[in-house]
Amino acid sequence: MESLPLYALLAAAALGVVSTLLILRRQGAEQADKTRENPYAVSTEGMKRCPSCGFGNLVTDSTCSSCGKRLPG
Numbered sequence: 001m002e003s004l005p006l007y008a009l010l011a012a013a014a015l016g017v018v019s020t021l022l023i024l025r026r027q028g029a030e031q032a033d034k035t036r037e038n039p040y041a042v043s044t045e046g047m048k049r050c051p052s053c054g055f056g057n058l059v060t061d062s063t064c065s066s067c068g069k070r071l072p073g
Contacts, residue, residue: 044056046058046059047059048061048071048072048073050064050066050067050069050071051069051071051072052064052067052069053066053067053069055067057071
């Protein structure tokens with residue numbers, strides 16, 4: 001009967017190790033997702049950034065399509 005608390009302690013330690021490994025594995029997968037290259041092409045050629053909100057607008061636009069403020073140029 002005296003070994004029962006020892007087994008409970010060992011089981012709790014094993015559970016802690018397994019949970020820690022699962023957490024570390026998940027964090028590693030999240031980091032890999034962040035460094036993965038975007039499959040869609042991104043281009044800012046032919047765009048003007050709004051100085052107020054930073055939204056990308058076409059070169060031909062005179063006002064920002066996001067906030068409505070006048071664009072330079």
